[in-house]
Amino acid sequence: MARRKQYIEKEVVTKAMNLFWKNGYEATSMQMLEQEMGINKFSIYSSFGNKHGLFVASLNLYKSQINNVFEKLSKASNGIIDIKQFFYDSVASNYGDNNQNGCLVTNTYNEFSNSEDEVLKEQMTSFMNRLKDLFIEKLKMDTTKNEETVLKQANFLLLAKHGLAAASRVNSKQEIEDYIEITFQNL
Numbered sequence: 001m002a003r004r005k006q007y008i009e010k011e012v013v014t015k016a017m018n019l020f021w022k023n024g025y026e027a028t029s030m031q032m033l034e035q036e037m038g039i040n041k042f043s044i045y046s047s048f049g050n051k052h053g054l055f056v057a058s059l060n061l062y063k064s065q066i067n068n069v070f071e072k073l074s075k076a077s078n079g080i081i082d083i084k085q086f087f088y089d090s091v092a093s094n095y096g097d098n099n100q101n102g103c104l105v106t107n108t109y110n111e112f113s114n115s116e117d118e119v120l121k122e123q124m125t126s127f128m129n130r131l132k133d134l135f136i137e138k139l140k141m142d143t144t145k146n147e148e149t150v151l152k153q154a155n156f157l158l159l160a161k162h163g164l165a166a167a168s169r170v171n172s173k174q175e176i177e178d179y180i181e182i183t184f185q186n187l
Helices: 009-023 030-037 041-048 051-075 080-095 104-111 118-139 147-167 173-185
Strands: none
Touching: 009 030, 009 051, 009 104, 030 041, 030 051, 041 051, 051 080, 051 104, 051 118, 080 118, 080 147, 080 173, 104 118, 104 147, 118 147, 147 173
16 A cells, blocks of 8 residues: 655645755755655655656746746737846845745756756756747837847847846845846847
8 A cells, every 4th residue: 555645745846946946956965855845765756756856846846936927928018128027027036035046947057057967958948948939029029120130139138037047146136126227228
């Protein structure tokens, strides 16, 4: 007879996600995960296969939690103004009580940029492609921009978003707001 789980999976994944977010994948040990999640290694391996599986579950949870910011941008109809608001929305949580040190996806992208991990590469590629597609869609609302300009600006904004996510780990709220304002000054 199989044992019933003595924990709620979403709650333990949230705890793991926050730990990975704070420390990164490599610096987060199984012992740290056990302690933070309040479950033993056997339960982690039983539910997630291994640390990597738990990390992928954490990334999926993170992406579902930030989906509302993407949906807001997707449904908006003011072009570049909406992208600028997306930048503000994406760092808003960094200045509350639970400063989470930037964007988990960007942190992961940076940590695994030279990795051969195909699962994580696919996770990062799909996330970045979705973001770039949204930027292109909003930039095209300005009918004075040609396709080449739209693509160049979308690439610029994607890189600016990476920079913003990294900067939000260490810079003040005022510095971040100045960065956003200057980023959009010439678009």
